Amino acid sequence: MADNPTLEMDTPAPTKRKGVKRRMFLIGGVAVVGAGLFGISIADSNAVKTAAKLTAGKGEHSFATWLKIAEDNSITIYSPHTDIGQGSNTGLAQMLAEELDAAWDQVKLVSAPAESAFANTGLGRGFMGEMTGQPGIVNGIPQSFMSFIARQMNLQITGGSSALRYTGQVTFQKVGAATRLALIETAAKRLGVPASELTTQDSRVIHAKSNKSLPYGELAAEAASLSLDNEPKLKDPSQYRLMRQSMQRLDIPAKVDGTAQYGMDFTVPDMRVATIMAAPARGGKLTSVDAAPAMAVKGVEKVIKLDDAVAVVANGYWPAISGLRALTPQFTDGGNGGVSTASIFKAYDDLIAKGEPAGEAGEGDVKAGLGAKPVEAKYQVPFLHHAMMEPFALTAHHKDGKLNIWGGMQDPLASKMMAVEVSGLDADNVTFHPMLIGGSFGRRLPMYMEIVQQVTKLAMQLPYPVKLIWSREEEIAQGAYRPQSAAVLKANVNSNKRIAAYQNDYAQTESAEAETIFIYNLPVVTRRHYEHPSNQITGAWRSVNSTQQGFYNESFMDELAHSAGVDPVEFRRNHLKAGSRHLLVLDTVAQRSGWGTPLPEGVGRGVAIVESFKTIVAHVIEASVKEDGSPKVHKVYTVVDAGSIVNPDGALAQIEGGTIMGLSSAIGEAITLDKGAVQQSNFSDYPILKLADAPMEHDVHFINSGAYMGGIGEPGVPPAAPALTNALFAATGKRVRNLPILTQAKA
Amino acid sequence: MAIATTVNGKAVMLEAEPDTPLLWAVREELGLTGTKFGCGIAACGACTVHVNGEPTRSCSVPISEVAGKSITTIEGLKGADGTLHAVQKAWISAQVPQCGYCQSGQIMAAVALIQKTGKPTNAQIDEAMTNICRCGTYPRIRKAIIAATGQAALEGAA
Numbered sequence: 093m094a095d096n097p098t099l100e101m102d103t104p105a106p107t108k109r110k111g112v113k114r115r116m117f118l119i120g121g122v123a124v125v126g127a128g129l130f131g132i133s134i135a136d137s138n139a140v141k142t143a144a145k146l147t148a149g150k151g152e153h154s155f156a157t158w159l160k161i162a163e164d165n166s167i168t169i170y171s172p173h174t175d176i177g178q179g180s181n182t183g184l185a186q187m188l189a190e191e192l193d194a195a196w197d198q199v200k201l202v203s204a205p206a207e208s209a210f211a212n213t214g215l216g217r218g219f220m221g222e223m224t225g226q227p228g229i230v231n232g233i234p235q236s237f238m239s240f241i242a243r244q245m246n247l248q249i250t251g252g253s254s255a256l257r258y259t260g261q262v263t264f265q266k267v268g269a270a271t272r273l274a275l276i277e278t279a280a281k282r283l284g285v286p287a288s289e290l291t292t293q294d295s296r297v298i299h300a301k302s303n304k305s306l307p308y309g310e311l312a313a314e315a316a317s318l319s320l321d322n323e324p325k326l327k328d329p330s331q332y333r334l335m336r337q338s339m340q341r342l343d344i345p346a347k348v349d350g351t352a353q354y355g356m357d358f359t360v361p362d363m364r365v366a367t368i369m370a371a372p373a374r375g376g377k378l379t380s381v382d383a384a385p386a387m388a389v390k391g392v393e394k395v396i397k398l399d400d401a402v403a404v405v406a407n408g409y410w411p412a413i414s415g416l417r418a419l420t421p422q423f424t425d426g427g428n429g430g431v432s433t434a435s436i437f438k439a440y441d442d443l444i445a446k447g448e449p450a451g452e453a454g455e456g457d458v459k460a461g462l463g464a465k466p467v468e469a470k471y472q473v474p475f476l477h478h479a480m481m482e483p484f485a486l487t488a489h490h491k492d493g494k495l496n497i498w499g500g501m502q503d504p505l506a507s508k509m510m511a512v513e514v515s516g517l518d519a520d521n522v523t524f525h526p527m528l529i530g531g532s533f534g535r536r537l538p539m540y541m542e543i544v545q546q547v548t549k550l551a552m553q554l555p556y557p558v559k560l561i562w563s564r565e566e567e568i569a570q571g572a573y574r575p576q577s578a579a580v581l582k583a584n585v586n587s588n589k590r591i592a593a594y595q596n597d598y599a600q601t602e603s604a605e606a607e608t609i610f611i612y613n614l615p616v617v618t619r620r621h622y623e624h625p626s627n628q629i630t631g632a633w634r635s636v637n638s639t640q641q642g643f644y645n646e647s648f649m650d651e652l653a654h655s656a657g658v659d660p661v662e663f664r665r666n667h668l669k670a671g672s673r674h675l676l677v678l679d680t681v682a683q684r685s686g687w688g689t690p691l692p693e694g695v696g697r698g699v700a701i702v703e704s705f706k707t708i709v710a711h712v713i714e715a716s717v718k719e720d721g722s723p724k725v726h727k728v729y730t731v732v733d734a735g736s737i738v739n740p741d742g743a744l745a746q747i748e749g750g751t752i753m754g755l756s757s758a759i760g761e762a763i764t765l766d767k768g769a770v771q772q773s774n775f776s777d778y779p780i781l782k783l784a785d786a787p788m789e790h791d792v793h794f795i796n797s798g799a800y801m802g803g804i805g806e807p808g809v810p811p812a813a814p815a816l817t818n819a820l821f822a823a824t825g826k827r828v829r830n831l832p833i834l835t836q837a838k839a
Numbered sequence: 840m841a842i843a844t845t846v847n848g849k850a851v852m853l854e855a856e857p858d859t860p861l862l863w864a865v866r867e868e869l870g871l872t873g874t875k876f877g878c879g880i881a882a883c884g885a886c887t888v889h890v891n892g893e894p895t896r897s898c899s900v901p902i903s904e905v906a907g908k909s910i911t912t913i914e915g916l917k918g919a920d921g922t923l924h925a926v927q928k929a930w931i932s933a934q935v936p937q938c939g940y941c942q943s944g945q946i947m948a949a950v951a952l953i954q955k956t957g958k959p960t961n962a963q964i965d966e967a968m969t970n971i972c973r974c975g976t977y978p979r980i981r982k983a984i985i986a987a988t989g990q991a992a993l994e995g996a997a
Contacts, residue, residue, distance in 0.1 A: 178937065341936075344931055344934060344935075348936065348946060350874070350913035356872075359870070359872075390856060408855070408859075408863055410858075410860060479973055481875075481938065481940040481971070481974075482877075482940045529938060530938050530941075531973050531974060532938075564877065565879075745934065745979070748979070749974045749975030750975070752975030753973070756975075775880070780971045781975075782977075783965060783968045783977040783980060784966070784969070786978065
């Protein structure tokens with residue numbers, strides 16, 4: 093796309109890694125859309141034809157790429173998203189089946205093939221709309237154009253809390269509605285009645301007057317030959333039968349009896365198992381390794397040297413990892429021997445002190461507004477690791493010029509294209525088979541999936557299939573971390589106890605601007621970012637930059653409230669617009685939590701409110717400090733405004749889990765560096781919150797404001813850390829400015 | 840030298856090297872992939888099985904130590920007629936799993952806890968349920984255990 097000037101949408105990133113462009117488009121960039129906009133269609137015709145060929149067998153009929161109706165009445169929906177545990181596939185099925193009026197028990201949802209015909213155009217449209225700040229603009233972009241972009245970019249990604257908002261709203265509801273109209277048209281002809289007399293329910297077209305009905309399966313063949321309505325009228329929410337209902341998740345039964353098959357579980361005859369160790373200091377190269385100690389382990393068959401890693405291939409994981417551990421490979425540090433957690437914080441301090449930001453946003457004359465004696469606070473947060481429960485595992489087999497790869501990634505299509513590039517094979521000869529994913533939280537995004545490159549390199553030189561499994565130690569040491577970051581915040585609170593000016597100077601690897609929504613209505617506010625690279629990959633960690641920015645702003649608002657002698661809820665209220673959604677969320681959480689009422693001795697209450705991915709979440713946390721100095725979270729009250737909710741229980745699960753992930757990271761998680769290498773190795777030194785420390789009570793309330801649909805997988809995370817540290821301040825008078833909390837407790 | 844054990848009620852011979860962790864023998868030799876690899880150091884519990892009824896982190900027990908013992912994996916929880924265990928049913932009712940990867944281990948830990956305590960208190964749940972869930976399904980795990988103990992008592996299962 094680089095040769096088309098109207099599509100240059102990214103700014104140069106400090107790390108020139110492959111795939112950065114895509115991330116800039118998806119998460120960090122601002123899309124610039126050219127002129128010449130005209131009507132849309134649901135899918136472009138070439139993609140539709142290819143999709144039909146790939147999915148529809150005998151007695152099966154394909155509709156608009158994403159839907160298949162069989163003559164036995166079964167309905168198959170193809171999802172371009174990877175359900176990484178967030179339940180989005182069930183929500184997507186609800187959205188399409190709702191508009192189709194499908195019988196829910198005949199609906200199944202499977203992963204779309206990792207082929208460009210299934211590139212996610214709805215996602216492209218949604219992102220473009222949000223990134224331009226004008227969601228409406230995408231309605232004017234020709235669908236064929238969007239489809240072209242998505243296919244060019246091999247876009248089949250899951251991220252940005254996007255599945256239901258973009259794919260669901262932009263594509264799936266329309267596909268369901270348009271297909272329903274085609275089925276009605278077919279039935280009208282067959283029954284010889286006007287279409288206006290027909291209704292639909294449970295996968296049947298019904299003519300009430302004559303008491304006749306036809307099942308969708310009998311109509312599918314003819315309906316599939318009709319051209320679909322590009323702008324079908326969608327149902328009024330009052331007619332919903334499936335959406336806004338807590339339908340049970342389609343994937344759960346297989347996850348309680350051990351039958352669910354993840355990438356880790358894949359097996360094929362003659363398969364060998366490999367495990368790998370890359371240079372501990374990212375950027376380093378393998379210089380030498382004596383294979384003999386590994387080869388001496390029974391079951392080990394091969395030691396393979398890659399440019400920056402060594403792999404051991406064996407007849408099982410245990411001999412493979414035993415062989416790897418017997419090796420003493422030598423790596424360079426790639427010139428990164430001086431990189432440490434302390435060196436990075438020092439560089440951040442120096443940059444901020446120097447005051448020459450790489451970029452800034454905001455309004456007003458902040459220098460004048462801050463005055464001579466602003467309130468000031470400095471915060472620091474560490475790299476955070478995703479720690480998905482399933483370590484990376486991909487199986488690859490190269491035979492007769494064809495390469496097959498099985499496993500779970502957040503963008504199967506981009507994974508395939510990476511394997512195409514590494515193998516040198518034609519795209520037609522490479523197939524990526526998406527499988528269930530045991531967690532991701534942003535780790536399995538295409539910008540940092542070196543495992544695809546590794547397993548392709550191994551498979552291309554092995555005569556048998558090979559499953560590459562990363563040990564947990566490798567998984568933690570070779571992460572794509574939430575950036576280590578620091579910020580200095582300054583504000584001037586005037587005699588009316590109102591903020592006159594507010595400045596947020598933050599340093600990290602790249603700008604956080606795309607995910608930073610500053611919700612307060614202030615006369616003078618500025619955010620300035622300072623860039624300092626490290627040798628680590630900084631990735632998209634659940635809710636991306638909203639976590640650290642949420643922590644900075646909501647901690648500092650609390651500090652300002654206390655310094656002004658104003659209640660923290662009242663102080664925030666005073667800086668939110670009257671009648672705004674933010675104010676309603678804040679007031680509702682204050683009311684539900686009994687804000688201001690007495691608490692037991694030693695227990696404090698903290699509030700935080702953050703908007704991310706178009707969803708506003710406020711937490712009130714009640715917490716105390718245990719005898720050993722660690723925090724105890726007693727109760728959490730949460731209020732969420734995501735516009736509207738497709739599956740209430742599914743949304744609740746995401747808010748519960750997001751809150752716990754936010755608390756876990758705030759309390760104990762940190763990736764630290766020494767000599768350019770990660771110091772943590774496993775769950776023993778990267779502690780994840782356990783059940784006993786999760787809040788015993790969590791009150792979650794959704795406000796269905798009807799606003800533009802926001803995300804639900806990520807927005808529960810960002811306010812958790814500041815609500816907790818604000819509660820600890822209320823309980824103890826001690827302000828936590830550096831995360832994780834436990835590092836401070838020990839210090 | 841093969842090691843004789845019983846897995847899910849069936850006598851089996853494990854052929855792997857004696858130092859092979861039970862986890863890998865179960866997954867790679869027996870093909871029972873419901874038991875998951877999470878950390879390899881008995882820290883996360885994704886690999887929890889029962890050895891003679893005791894919840895055991897199978898990644899850190901060599902097969903040489905399970906000779907002659909009775910092992911139950913997630914695949915062995917269902918009744919002979921294929922009906923789900925009361926704990927599995929409770930897991931579905933409470934819609935516990937998200938990514939699901941840790942849930943075999945969580946369920947095995949919960950079943951062992953219920954077998955030991957009957958109706959576990961919150962404190963007993965806190966103490967026994969130390970398996971890691973990165974998705975944060977803990978509130979639902981607690982809820983499902985409490986629900987399952989009512990059901991289990993009624994049905995005489997567990």
